[in-house]
Amino acid sequence: MPDTSQAPDIHTLTGWTDWKWQMKNRIRTENELRNWIEPNPGEIEGIRQTKNFFRWRITPYYASLMDPTDPDCPIRRQVVPHVDEMEDDMDILELDPLEEQAHSPVRNLIHNYRDRVAFCVTTECAVYCRYCLRKRMVGDGTQAMNKEELQEAIDYLAEHTEVRDVLLTGGDPLSLSDDNLEWIITRLRAIPHIDIIRIGTRYPVLNPFRITERLCRILSENHPVWVNTHFNHARELTGDAYDALDRLSRAGVPLGNQTVLLKGINDDIESLRELFHTLITFRVRPYYLYQAQLIGGTRHFRTSIEHGMELMDQLRGHLSGFAIPLYVLDTPHGKIPLTPSGYKGRDGDFVTVRAFGGESWREYNPE
Numbered sequence: 001m002p003d004t005s006q007a008p009d010i011h012t013l014t015g016w017t018d019w020k021w022q023m024k025n026r027i028r029t030e031n032e033l034r035n036w037i038e039p040n041p042g043e044i045e046g047i048r049q050t051k052n053f054f055r056w057r058i059t060p061y062y063a064s065l066m067d068p069t070d071p072d073c074p075i076r077r078q079v080v081p082h083v084d085e086m087e088d089d090m091d092i093l094e095l096d097p098l099e100e101q102a103h104s105p106v107r108n109l110i111h112n113y114r115d116r117v118a119f120c121v122t123t124e125c126a127v128y129c130r131y132c133l134r135k136r137m138v139g140d141g142t143q144a145m146n147k148e149e150l151q152e153a154i155d156y157l158a159e160h161t162e163v164r165d166v167l168l169t170g171g172d173p174l175s176l177s178d179d180n181l182e183w184i185i186t187r188l189r190a191i192p193h194i195d196i197i198r199i200g201t202r203y204p205v206l207n208p209f210r211i212t213e214r215l216c217r218i219l220s221e222n223h224p225v226w227v228n229t230h231f232n233h234a235r236e237l238t239g240d241a242y243d244a245l246d247r248l249s250r251a252g253v254p255l256g257n258q259t260v261l262l263k264g265i266n267d268d269i270e271s272l273r274e275l276f277h278t279l280i281t282f283r284v285r286p287y288y289l290y291q292a293q294l295i296g297g298t299r300h301f302r303t304s305i306e307h308g309m310e311l312m313d314q315l316r317g318h319l320s321g322f323a324i325p326l327y328v329l330d331t332p333h334g335k336i337p338l339t340p341s342g343y344k345g346r347d348g349d350f351v352t353v354r355a356f357g358g359e360s361w362r363e364y365n366p367e
């Protein structure tokens with residue numbers, strides 16, 4: 001065991017920049033966590049009490065971003081179990097609020113919209129985010145797909161000519177080996193009506209070394225491939241993350257980002273402004289800001305929808321337009337925008353609108 005009074009010097013660790021080393025050396029015990037931070041009583045109890053509900057793993061890379069002494073650190077709060085998780089109604093932990101299972105014609109293929117599907121190709125992730133939407137399945141080996149099941153989903157897609165956009169998700173698709181990922185992507189690319197392949201991944205955030213030259217080559221050989229990543233806080237936008245995203249950009253992959261609005265982590269105007277602005281300096285376009293879902297053990301992360309809309313209202317006019325994502329609530333009926341509207345109503349031949357600074361404007365606009 002290294003000296004527990006101080007975080008290891010990451011520069012002396014061989015293997016640090018090897019993504020598989022990061023996976024193999026993931027933190028999974030209180031003692032291992034003590035190499036990085038001084039866990040507080042809520043975290044120590046959390047590690048003990050959540051054991052049977054939801055697994056935890058943290059890559060050393062992501063742990064190195066944690067503030068060792070501040071339990072409110074936005075990195076720590078996303079991934080270190082906390083006893084607050086037990087104060088929610090644990091009976092709803094198995095809940096599937098988006099009714100994804102009911103929308104799955106074959107296992108782990110969610111066909112909710114007509115022209116596009118979400119395809120959960122693995123249940124593994126680099127790190128298990130405490131607010132995960134798919135807690136019901138992630139990290140559960142019994143829910144993993146074998147090759148025959150993957151093939152069944154691919155056959156379904158080949159038959160359904162209305163599908164033109166396939167989102168690979170999970171778990172995290174980049175948990176698969178390059179060979180397995182290439183197997184899936186080339187089979188999808190061989191289906192003529194599938195135009196767009198998308199990957200939703202948190203590896204650039206949690207283990208950026210996963211974005212290897214070989215992976216970038218596989219993606220660039222199967223374009224158009226779009227990648228949406230998942231940064232929640234500007235502190236996650238490190239030099240290593242930049243390099244990973246830069247490799248993807250250079251491989252011709254358009255990059256978007258999906259953020260979850262999380263109480264005490266990013267639900268204030270300064271955190272969101274810094275996150276979204278830094279993302280565009282990394283050439284990543286903020287795409288969605290999600291209202292946190294009703295998942296067991298996540299009550300302490302949820303904000304009111306009105307608070308989220310108020311934050312969106314305050315972003316408008318203070319950030320480059322393309323740095324502002326769409327705030328959405330995901331439901332069994334699809335994603336629903338929660339946009340504060342500039343439109344205030346009609347008065348005869350005039351429409352009244354409101355500017356970001358609060359000024360009203362009357363636009364001549366006969367019906």
Ligand SMILES: *Cc1c(COP(=O)(O)O)cnc(C)c1O
Nearest residue numbers: 110111112113116117118167335
């Ligand atoms: C989010 C989602 C998609 C993709 O939706 P976009 O709004 O096009 O990004 C597709 N299928 C399911 C089931 C989804 O949840």
